[in-house]
Amino acid sequence: MEFMLPGNLILAAAIFTIGVLGILLKRNAISIFMCVELMFNAANLAFITFAQSLGRPEGVAVFLFVITVAAAEAAVGLALFIKIFNDKDNIDADEMDMLKN
Amino acid sequence: MAEQLIPHVIESLIGTGPLLIMIFGAMAVLVADVLLPRDRRPLLSVISLVVVALAFWDLHMVGSPGGSGSESYYFGALRANSLVFLAQNVILGGAFFLILIAPRYLDGKRIPLGEFYALLLIAVTAMLALAASTELLTLFLNIELLSITLYVLVGIENRNSHATEAAFKYFLLGSVAAAFLLFGIAFVFGATGQTRYDRIAEVIAAGGIVQPAFLAIGLGLMLVGFGFKLSLAPFHMYAPDVYEGAPTPIAAAVATGSKVAALGALFHLIELASGWSDAPAGLWAALYAITLISMIVGNVGAIIQPNFLRMMAYSSISHSAYAVVPMVVLLRRPDLLIDARDAVGYYMLAYTIMTLLAFGVATILGRQGEGRIASYAGLGRRAPLLAALMALAMLSLLGIPPAVGFFGKLRLFAVAVEGGHYWLAVIGVLSSVASAYYYLRVIVTMYMQEPAEGAEPAIPTLDRVNAVALSVCSACLFVFAIFQGVYLFGS
Numbered sequence: 001m002e003f004m005l006p007g008n009l010i011l012a013a014a015i016f017t018i019g020v021l022g023i024l025l026k027r028n029a030i031s032i033f034m035c036v037e038l039m040f041n042a043a044n045l046a047f048i049t050f051a052q053s054l055g056r057p058e059g060v061a062v063f064l065f066v067i068t069v070a071a072a073e074a075a076v077g078l079a080l081f082i083k084i085f086n087d088k089d090n091i092d093a094d095e096m097d098m099l100k101n
Numbered sequence: 102m103a104e105q106l107i108p109h110v111i112e113s114l115i116g117t118g119p120l121l122i123m124i125f126g127a128m129a130v131l132v133a134d135v136l137l138p139r140d141r142r143p144l145l146s147v148i149s150l151v152v153v154a155l156a157f158w159d160l161h162m163v164g165s166p167g168g169s170g171s172e173s174y175y176f177g178a179l180r181a182n183s184l185v186f187l188a189q190n191v192i193l194g195g196a197f198f199l200i201l202i203a204p205r206y207l208d209g210k211r212i213p214l215g216e217f218y219a220l221l222l223i224a225v226t227a228m229l230a231l232a233a234s235t236e237l238l239t240l241f242l243n244i245e246l247l248s249i250t251l252y253v254l255v256g257i258e259n260r261n262s263h264a265t266e267a268a269f270k271y272f273l274l275g276s277v278a279a280a281f282l283l284f285g286i287a288f289v290f291g292a293t294g295q296t297r298y299d300r301i302a303e304v305i306a307a308g309g310i311v312q313p314a315f316l317a318i319g320l321g322l323m324l325v326g327f328g329f330k331l332s333l334a335p336f337h338m339y340a341p342d343v344y345e346g347a348p349t350p351i352a353a354a355v356a357t358g359s360k361v362a363a364l365g366a367l368f369h370l371i372e373l374a375s376g377w378s379d380a381p382a383g384l385w386a387a388l389y390a391i392t393l394i395s396m397i398v399g400n401v402g403a404i405i406q407p408n409f410l411r412m413m414a415y416s417s418i419s420h421s422a423y424a425v426v427p428m429v430v431l432l433r434r435p436d437l438l439i440d441a442r443d444a445v446g447y448y449m450l451a452y453t454i455m456t457l458l459a460f461g462v463a464t465i466l467g468r469q470g471e472g473r474i475a476s477y478a479g480l481g482r483r484a485p486l487l488a489a490l491m492a493l494a495m496l497s498l499l500g501i502p503p504a505v506g507f508f509g510k511l512r513l514f515a516v517a518v519e520g521g522h523y524w525l526a527v528i529g530v531l532s533s534v535a536s537a538y539y540y541l542r543v544i545v546t547m548y549m550q551e552p553a554e555g556a557e558p559a560i561p562t563l564d565r566v567n568a569v570a571l572s573v574c575s576a577c578l579f580v581f582a583i584f585q586g587v588y589l590f591g592s
Contacts, residue, residue: 009291016284023277032273039280043287050291054311058296059287062238066283069245073279076252077272083256083265093273096266099342 008049016042029084029091033077040070113174116163116181119156119189120229126152127222134215142214149200149218153225157193160186169439177297178236180369187446188232188365191453192358196225201570202461203350209467210258212348217257221354224250228358232365235298237286240366244282244330247359248275255347255355267346274339275329282326288319298373305377317381320374324387327370330363331421332414333391334398341406344414349467352410353460356417357453364424368445371428375435385432392429392525395422396532403539409463410472412539416498417456419536423529424448426513430520437520444512450581451497451509458574459494462487465567474546481548486563486571488547493575495540500533504578508585 022035051059165186256268399419
């Protein structure tokens with residue numbers, strides 16, 4: 001079967017790459033977490049694209065579940081960030097260096 | 102289809118009874134936490150024990166399909182076979198042990214009991230389901246359920262900034278790994294148009310892959326997610342920090358149950374991928390490289406650690422790598438499926454017993470030196486039983502013959518040799534010889550060194566429940582080894 005690479009898929013790959021780069025370059029935990037959310041949404045976009053082009057509904061179902069999971073993850077993550085901000089007045093990932101050998 | 106629907110759902114509900122018992126048990130613990138008066142809270146650990154015991158009983162009522170048979174539940178979402186059955190036994194047994202060991206540690210650290218036990222039971226449920234997952238969405242949901250509960254459990258010790266930092270690192274790296282896993286799942290779905298493993302296998306067998314490159318990319322990205330859960334190098338960065346910062350019983354759960362579950366899920370995936378006969382060699386090479394690097398990073402990293410828990414983290418990196426060896430072989434030699442499955446299953450059991458024993462002793466010693474190996478000096482004289490149990494765990498992890506660790510490694514490397522992967526076996530054996538340095542160092546410190554003048558920590562007391570739990574665990578170290586010895590050499 002001939003398979004065309006749809007523009008959506010290129011967009012998804014680009015968003016995912018931006019997310020990965022952001023994680024590597026950013027220091028603020030909120031920014032890093034936003035990049036993770038970008039990666040999740042890139043995956044969602046890929047799911048929708050595949051569901052559309054293959055005519056399979058599972059991709060759309062996965063997308064709905066992923067939104068829910070991402071919300072649960074954000075709830076835990078933001079609670080952690082608030083705790084850390086209260087302790088040290090910033091949430092730089094680089095300043096998390098108490099645990100070392 | 103419609104007339105088969107109801108019987109299949111009922112069959113699935115019965116077949117996954119242990120999962121249902123665990124999840125309702127977790128809710129019961131949450132409700133009991135609210136209803137019980139404050140001074141009766143310790144009862145929660147008894148309730149949790151009863152829940153785990155019930156799930157264990159139900160698991161054996163349902164039983165395993167036996168031999169190489171397999172059963173699928175919820176339209177292919179979960180699978181029951183001998184490996185899953187073994188993994189679920191190991192996970193529930195480990196949970197029972199941890200709940201027995203934990204109460205005094207939790208008291209000492211002022212950790213809220215209700216939240217702790219409820220979240221632990223939910224995490225155990227996710228582990229049980231993860232080990233059985235054979236559908237892409239189910240896999241993702243179970244990994245996330247497990248991860249999110251573990252993020253909270255790692256940081257549950259509210260007043261300790263080390264625990265918060267450990268949870269922070271675990272959370273950030275864990276969610277990045279989950280994003281990689283999800284993106285990989287999207288590509289596997291895009292390449293085959295299916296999410297059930299059995300359907301994907303049919304598509305692969307019929308040569309109906311839409312775009313082979315997508316399948317290879319997808320499986321590769323999924324390996325990143327699994328590499329994180331199994332703390333394989335180069336995705337292992339979080340492990341030492343989490344093991345050190347988390348409450349020790351939770352570090353034990355991260356090291357054992359969570360890894361056993363991920364090993365089970367990875368095995369289903371590799372079994373699926375091994376059916377893809379014209380898969381690009383890159384996939385096999387990637388898994389091979391990850392395994393080799395993990396063995397080396399784990400053993401080299403452990404040598405320089407002054408902290409026992411950090412040392413155990415590196416040791417568990419190399420042990421995960423050993424457990425992945427049969428899967429590397431399986432990718433090249435699908436005919437060795439049964440051998441590889443049995444070897445991985447037995448290693449799950451062996452690894453969990455010896456690691457839990459080590460973490461159990463560390464939990465009881467916890468409040469003294471906070472895990473510094475130097476703080477174990479003179480333990481052989483001050484607490485002979487604890488020191489002896491710790492020494493047993495170390496010798497078994499090292500792979501000294503009469504204990505389970507030896508037979509576990511023997512079977513793994515036997516599969517590698519049988520499948521023609523001699524280098525993996527050679528490096529594996531060499532690296533486990535190198536591990537003698539840091540395992541024996543713990544024993545030497547306990548028996549041959551004395552604590553500095555005036556710095557002698559209080560003698561840790563051992564109550565009856567802990568003593569029994571640890572003794573049973575150490576007995577398992579030999580009981581399962583004898584079974585294995587009879588099985589291997591007896592016939």
